[in-house]
Amino acid sequence: MINACKKKIKTILIIAGGSGGHVFPGLSVARYLMNHGYKVVWLGSKENIESQLVPRHGIDIKFIYMKGWRGKNIYKKLVTLLFLMFLSIYQALKIIKYWKPDIALSMGGYVAGPSSLAVVLCRIPLIIHEQNRVIGLTNRYLSFFAAKIFQGFPDVIANAITLGNPLRHTILSIPKPINRWKYRTGPIRVLVMGGSNGAYIFNKVVPKIFEQLFSKLIIWHQSGEKDFERVLKAYRKTKQKINYKITPFIDDIAQAYSWADVVISRSGALTVSEIIYVGLPAIFVPFPYHKDKQQYWNALPLMKLGSAIIVEQEKFTSDYISRVLESWNRKTLLVMAKRARSLITPNATKLVAQTIIQYLKEKKY
Numbered sequence: 001m002i003n004a005c006k007k008k009i010k011t012i013l014i015i016a017g018g019s020g021g022h023v024f025p026g027l028s029v030a031r032y033l034m035n036h037g038y039k040v041v042w043l044g045s046k047e048n049i050e051s052q053l054v055p056r057h058g059i060d061i062k063f064i065y066m067k068g069w070r071g072k073n074i075y076k077k078l079v080t081l082l083f084l085m086f087l088s089i090y091q092a093l094k095i096i097k098y099w100k101p102d103i104a105l106s107m108g109g110y111v112a113g114p115s116s117l118a119v120v121l122c123r124i125p126l127i128i129h130e131q132n133r134v135i136g137l138t139n140r141y142l143s144f145f146a147a148k149i150f151q152g153f154p155d156v157i158a159n160a161i162t163l164g165n166p167l168r169h170t171i172l173s174i175p176k177p178i179n180r181w182k183y184r185t186g187p188i189r190v191l192v193m194g195g196s197n198g199a200y201i202f203n204k205v206v207p208k209i210f211e212q213l214f215s216k217l218i219i220w221h222q223s224g225e226k227d228f229e230r231v232l233k234a235y236r237k238t239k240q241k242i243n244y245k246i247t248p249f250i251d252d253i254a255q256a257y258s259w260a261d262v263v264i265s266r267s268g269a270l271t272v273s274e275i276i277y278v279g280l281p282a283i284f285v286p287f288p289y290h291k292d293k294q295q296y297w298n299a300l301p302l303m304k305l306g307s308a309i310i311v312e313q314e315k316f317t318s319d320y321i322s323r324v325l326e327s328w329n330r331k332t333l334l335v336m337a338k339r340a341r342s343l344i345t346p347n348a349t350k351l352v353a354q355t356i357i358q359y360l361k362e363k364k365y
């Protein structure tokens with residue numbers, strides 16, 4: 001009798017893995033849902049960023065084995081992919097049957113395909129979220145099975161709801177550019193970000209830019225774990241002891257954004273959304289190996305607005321970027337920062353979480 005009266009806490013399964021661009025927005029939504037009395041569980045993969053980050057937020061995470069399939073031999077690739085696909089769907093099915101979630105939100109990454117198919121096979125409603133300005137292959141197929149489709153930017157998927165990309169609450173509380181810039185003097189502060197794992201091109205070229213402009217710049221360079229020592233050596237070789245800081249991964253990215261005058265960055269969907277929200281001028285170098293050029297499309301509206309420039313990777317040389325940086329001062333940068341903020345959208349974390357909550361209420365799951 002007592003049990004029958006007890007209200008069951010609804011469980012939301014989040015599927016996201018591989019890189020920050022999928023995991024951080026998932027964590028933002030998870031935090032909101034947990035603060036509103038919902039239980040969140042997570043499916044990811046063991047080798048990636050989510051295995052460390054998610055448990056730190058008090059969320060139960062389980063893993064499936066799924067990898068990317070780059071390689072030259074097409075048959076080998078296909079057989080490996082099929083084998084991995086079946087294995088990971090089987091693993092996901094077992095986990096889902098154990099957790100019995102009421103709904104699943106797939107934020108993408110390698111784990112998204114098999115885990116979301118397992119969700120559909122278990123007849124659990126699936127919501128997918130596309131962060132980029134072009135739809136990825138996995139989401140293209142999953143969209144046929146999804147109960148709802150959310151998108152970060154408008155006009156990407158015909159029947160999707162545009163809710164924006166969920167950002168971390170620490171980023172949402174950064175003051176506006178005009179207030180950040182108010183008492184700022186001294187060299188221009190350049191934040192270098194290569195997506196979740198650092199970018200080799202920045203690691204190779206930016207120390208040379210620093211060598212050319214060291215009296216005019218302070219650099220905070222996110223190198224990725226793999227290249228950290230090499231990048232540190234490259235800066236030390238410049239014989240300058242001050243005005244640079246190298247970090248493999250910046251945990252408190254809000255602090256870095258608040259500090260920066262300008263960002264040199266890849267244009268992953270989340271970084272672009274964060275730069276818009278915070279209001280920061282940028283030099284974007286899109287990841288050049290995506291067939292759909294998603295990072296170029298992510299950055300394009302900012303270039304059109306005049307708050308950023310897009311530099312293709314082969315044109316990212318120390319001479320060219322030094323010239324660009326020298327042509328900017330704090331006054332020009334503030335104008336650019338304000339332009340970026342004109343693309344700001346409402347709080348996507350709240351919108352995504354509230355739409356899920358509403359769906360659960362309407363369907364009485």
Ligand SMILES: CC(=O)N[C@H]1[C@@H](OP(=O)(O)OP(=O)(O)OC[C@H]2O[C@@H](n3ccc(=O)[nH]c3=O)[C@H](O)[C@@H]2O)O[C@H](CO)[C@@H](O)[C@@H]1O
Pocket residue numbers: 019020021022024108131132193194195196197222248249250251253266267268269270271272274287294295298
């Ligand atoms: C190479 C590749 O396939 N990249 C894709 C990947 O990007 P990836 O995850 O690398 O990049 P995103 O820009 O989307 O997200 C990076 C996230 O990590 C955070 N961060 C980064 C560095 C750091 O030191 N600290 C930190 O917190 C950023 O603030 C951001 O929240 O997923 C994105 C979202 O689908 C896509 O748009 C990208 O094209």
